[in-house]
Amino acid sequence: MENDCNSQQPCSKQSMSRRGFTVSAAGAIVTIMTSCGPKRLHDVSPAVLKRSLAEMEAKYSAQYGTNVKVSDTQPIPGVLFAQALDISRCIGCRRCVYACVGENNQSRDPQIHWIRVMSMEKEKGVDFTHASPYYQPAEVPQEGHFYMPVACQQCSNPPCTKVCPTGATWTEKDGITVIDYDWCIGCRYCMAACPYGARHFNWSEPSVPKEELNTSTHYLGNRPRPKGVVEKCTFCIQRTRNGRYPACAEACPVGARKFGNLLDKESEIRYIMEHKRVMVLKEDLNTVPKFFYFYAT
Amino acid sequence: MKTIRSFTDFARGSVMLVSQGPRGYWVWLAFLSILIMSGLLAYIHQVQAGLGVTAMRDQVSWGFYIGNFTFLVGVAAAAVILVIPAYVYDWKPIREIVIYGELLAISAIVMCLLFVTVDIGRPDRFWHLIPPLGYLNFPQSILAWDVMVLNLYFLINFTVATHILYRAFHGQHYRKGLVVPLVLLSIPMAVGIHTVTAFLYNGLAARPYWNSSILAPQFLASAFCSGPAILLVVLQLLRKFTKFEIKDEAIHKIAELMAYAMFLNLFLHGAEAFKEYYSDTEHLLYTRYWYSGINGHNTLVPYAWTAVFCNILAFGLFISPKARRNIVTLNIGCLATYMGVYIEKGMGLIIPGLTPDTLGEIYEYYPTSSELRVAAGVFAVGFLLFTLMLKVAVPISLGEFIRPATKSTA
Amino acid sequence: MRTLLIATLAIASAAAADKPKTVEKLEVPPPPFSEGIFPCTSCHATMKPDRTRRELTMMHVEIDLKHDQEHRWCLDCHDANNRDQLHLASGEPVKFEESYKLCGQCHGEKLRDWRAGVHGRRTGYWNGTKGYLLCAHCHNPHQPRFKALAPKPAPQAPKRPVD
Numbered sequence: 001m002e003n004d005c006n007s008q009q010p011c012s013k014q015s016m017s018r019r020g021f022t023v024s025a026a027g028a029i030v031t032i033m034t035s036c037g038p039k040r041l042h043d044v045s046p047a048v049l050k051r052s053l054a055e056m057e058a059k060y061s062a063q064y065g066t067n068v069k070v071s072d073t074q075p076i077p078g079v080l081f082a083q084a085l086d087i088s089r090c091i092g093c094r095r096c097v098y099a100c101v102g103e104n105n106q107s108r109d110p111q112i113h114w115i116r117v118m119s120m121e122k123e124k125g126v127d128f129t130h131a132s133p134y135y136q137p138a139e140v141p142q143e144g145h146f147y148m149p150v151a152c153q154q155c156s157n158p159p160c161t162k163v164c165p166t167g168a169t170w171t172e173k174d175g176i177t178v179i180d181y182d183w184c185i186g187c188r189y190c191m192a193a194c195p196y197g198a199r200h201f202n203w204s205e206p207s208v209p210k211e212e213l214n215t216s217t218h219y220l221g222n223r224p225r226p227k228g229v230v231e232k233c234t235f236c237i238q239r240t241r242n243g244r245y246p247a248c249a250e251a252c253p254v255g256a257r258k259f260g261n262l263l264d265k266e267s268e269i270r271y272i273m274e275h276k277r278v279m280v281l282k283e284d285l286n287t288v289p290k291f292f293y294f295y296a297t
Numbered sequence: 298m299k300t301i302r303s304f305t306d307f308a309r310g311s312v313m314l315v316s317q318g319p320r321g322y323w324v325w326l327a328f329l330s331i332l333i334m335s336g337l338l339a340y341i342h343q344v345q346a347g348l349g350v351t352a353m354r355d356q357v358s359w360g361f362y363i364g365n366f367t368f369l370v371g372v373a374a375a376a377v378i379l380v381i382p383a384y385v386y387d388w389k390p391i392r393e394i395v396i397y398g399e400l401l402a403i404s405a406i407v408m409c410l411l412f413v414t415v416d417i418g419r420p421d422r423f424w425h426l427i428p429p430l431g432y433l434n435f436p437q438s439i440l441a442w443d444v445m446v447l448n449l450y451f452l453i454n455f456t457v458a459t460h461i462l463y464r465a466f467h468g469q470h471y472r473k474g475l476v477v478p479l480v481l482l483s484i485p486m487a488v489g490i491h492t493v494t495a496f497l498y499n500g501l502a503a504r505p506y507w508n509s510s511i512l513a514p515q516f517l518a519s520a521f522c523s524g525p526a527i528l529l530v531v532l533q534l535l536r537k538f539t540k541f542e543i544k545d546e547a548i549h550k551i552a553e554l555m556a557y558a559m560f561l562n563l564f565l566h567g568a569e570a571f572k573e574y575y576s577d578t579e580h581l582l583y584t585r586y587w588y589s590g591i592n593g594h595n596t597l598v599p600y601a602w603t604a605v606f607c608n609i610l611a612f613g614l615f616i617s618p619k620a621r622r623n624i625v626t627l628n629i630g631c632l633a634t635y636m637g638v639y640i641e642k643g644m645g646l647i648i649p650g651l652t653p654d655t656l657g658e659i660y661e662y663y664p665t666s667s668e669l670r671v672a673a674g675v676f677a678v679g680f681l682l683f684t685l686m687l688k689v690a691v692p693i694s695l696g697e698f699i700r701p702a703t704k705s706t707a
Numbered sequence: 708m709r710t711l712l713i714a715t716l717a718i719a720s721a722a723a724a725d726k727p728k729t730v731e732k733l734e735v736p737p738p739p740f741s742e743g744i745f746p747c748t749s750c751h752a753t754m755k756p757d758r759t760r761r762e763l764t765m766m767h768v769e770i771d772l773k774h775d776q777e778h779r780w781c782l783d784c785h786d787a788n789n790r791d792q793l794h795l796a797s798g799e800p801v802k803f804e805e806s807y808k809l810c811g812q813c814h815g816e817k818l819r820d821w822r823a824g825v826h827g828r829r830t831g832y833w834n835g836t837k838g839y840l841l842c843a844h845c846h847n848p849h850q851p852r853f854k855a856l857a858p859k860p861a862p863q864a865p866k867r868p869v870d
Binding site: 076079091092093094095097098111113116133134135136137138139140141240243244245249250252253254255257258259260261264267268271272275276296 | 863
Binding site: 168229286 | 359416425431440441497501651653
């Protein structure tokens with residue numbers, strides 16, 4: 001082969017400068033693209049983030065014909081969120097499911113529900129093999145049944161963030177596992193990795209009726225999602241980072257849902273953990289969920 | 298200047314080679330083109346309407362595409378089954394055909410990459426995987442590892458194959474200092490790509506059917522029979538339709554190695570079945586769904602037992618020297634191997650892993666016609682690539698396709 | 708796992724925010740009286756209390772007591788001398804706005820949980836003023852057991868696309 005440069009055959013100056021030019025041109029292109037091109041929202045500077053949010057607001061406002069706000073409320077220092085659900089009280093009425101749908105702009109068609117209420121038999125206990133989310137009796141609670149709503153458990157040792165090949169999902173400082181909807185490539189590896197079926201995919205273009213859109217959104221939470229990406233419960237990040245309770249907690253008519261800051265000794269969550277019988281789902285998988293099921297009575 | 302000239306000679310010569318051929322060649326090409334067009338149209342529809350046109354849903358979020366991907370990674374890894382006897386044991390009869398294993402590996406990797414592309418929800422964001430433009434979650438994500446090792450393996454095979462052919466085109470022997478190390482490197486790389494692909498599934502605690510230590514050895518064992526099965530058929534076809542020569546003992550040796558690989562595959566499946574049925578825990582559910590169905594959900598059961606039957610038949614045929622030497626039983630064995638491994642490593646791996654789902658629900662997945670069309674299109678692309686590469690490679694290795702002006706050696 | 712989590716929390720609680728302890732008197736919305744029924748003294752001021760345990764036939768007949776009705780009746784909670792308030796077992800008067808003290812006599816652990824914010828519907832702010840409701844806002848004191856609700860629609864089962 002010509003242009004074999006070695007000690008026996010010194011390279012010609014011409015071939016060196018040609019090679020050198022190619023290398024530096026490639027390097028320049030890469031540098032330009034990596035500094036100017038789109039990046040994970042996790043990595044961008046606050047200024048770039050603000051610009052991205054303004055673009056999102058313009059896009060969604062035009063799409064829905066209303067004034068959509070996308071905020072970037074940061075985690076509150078010294079806060080680690082957790083939620084607890086009282087299975088002695090849950091009656092399986094599903095009001096939390098639909099409150100969540102409305103608050104978080106989930107697609108109505110195809111239908112996406114972030115919360116799935118599993119109806120289980122008291123005799124069998126917590127047993128997913130014999131559970132069903134499709135119960136529809138005239139009234140709940142049904143005799144001999146108890147109910148466990150399941151959504152993202154916001155694990156402290158999440159199996160889903162480990163597997164994402166593009167780093168589109170990660171856990172924030174306040175413990176909420178979030179997804180960058182503009183970075184996700186839709187490979188669905190995280191869905192295979194989640195032991196709780198908490199992640200949902202936009203199999204088609206999601207549709208939210210204009211008049212039902214919640215216009216107070218967060219860029220990592222309930223802003224309208226595109227087709228082909230994964231989404232899940234974010235502990236109502238747009239609410240909770242502003243001190244409010246998640247929509248499901250407020251909607252529950254029997255007060256079965258509790259929420260708070262694990263790092264606050266005086267919080268309801270800590271009270272529950274210290275005084276009630278608390279369990280987590282699939283404990284043997286060592287996911288260390290921050291969603292606790294407890295028995296208050 | 299000279300390099301460009303010789304490359305254009307090669308390109309022009311290759312174009313002439315692929316544009317000439319007997320009738321069967323053109324019928325084959327036409328058939329593949331129809332499949333590719335059909336697949337392309339189906340894929341365009343899928344991109345526009347979303348992955349909802351497939352039968353995949355939240356409950357079974359991976360399906361036919363990823364099943365095919367997994368099977369084809371195995372086929373790609375299997376080029377190595379030729380490399381080991383040829384270079385490690387210096388067995389000359391196989392040396393000449395290593396190149397065809399590599400061409401098969403290249404085609405298989407291309408199909409793997411295509412299957413991943415058609416499966417992801419946002420193919421326009423594929424570049425998110427490529428550093429430094431994107432962000433590759435290496436080393437945490439096993440998928441990131443898979444991206445790297447598959448591309449590296451592709452590069453090795455591509456480099457070796459094109460180098461050998463290009464040098465032969467010039468009437469020169471390949472440079473041993475370049476080829477032998479790369480070829481020897483391809484052995485651990487082949488083991489590597491399939492181990493990493495196995496780890497993709499193996500590492501998920503959420504899916505007990507996959508979370509089994511034997512998955513990586515099982516993948517390797519089934520890979521080492523399925524790849525050569527295709528290759529043996531191709532080599533016999535080449536022998537029939539071109540002046541290509543291959544010693545019978547090379548073919549028989551490959552078949553013998555496949556027998557051992559199939560034995561290991563069957564043994565590992567048996568070990569898995571024992572563990573599930575004897576321990577009789579909740580995890581048995583997934584295996585039961587595959588082999589006997591649950592509560593009347595038994596769409597996949599016929600396929601499960603077909604795969605078992607084919608694998609055992611293939612083993613029986615290949616372990617017998619007489620059956621290996623008989624051209625009919627040899628090819629039945631190849632077909633049985635391909636069918637058996639295709640079923641149990643494709644749908645037979647993905648679907649039972651996801652059914653019942655994490656909350657106990659059973660959604661019976663089987664591909665839609667749209668998925669079948671796209672998959673057929675991807676297979677057709679791979680077969681077309683392989684055909685065209687062979688159309689150039691065989692004349693080169695026979696010395697028929699050689700650079701006009703250069704007849705001298707290096 | 709719980710041990711690990713609590714150990715982590717113990718270490719982390721050094722940085723925990725300072726929160727005031729739950730106070731004796733909690734801000735609650737007004738009691739959910741039936742329309743026009745309060746103040747009770749508008750009728751009862753002039754009536755002589757009849758402490759005979761009986762089933763009422765003249766007024767308040769719509770109240771069907773299903774709350775330990777074998778052992779209790781109206782005047783065990785309602786103050787016979789001043790119908791605008793309730794009374795504890797000791798006779799100590801309790802305002803309607805603090806009726807939780809009365810419920811807490813028998814349902815002590817519920818009262819304790821309610822004070823901590825763990826029993827009952829959650830409104831307000833998790834890091835600020837929590838919204839409390841009276842027991843009576845959710846539980847009818849005469850028939851406290853919740854009626855069954857009609858559940859909202861079940862999720863759609865996954866369906867193959869029409870081929």
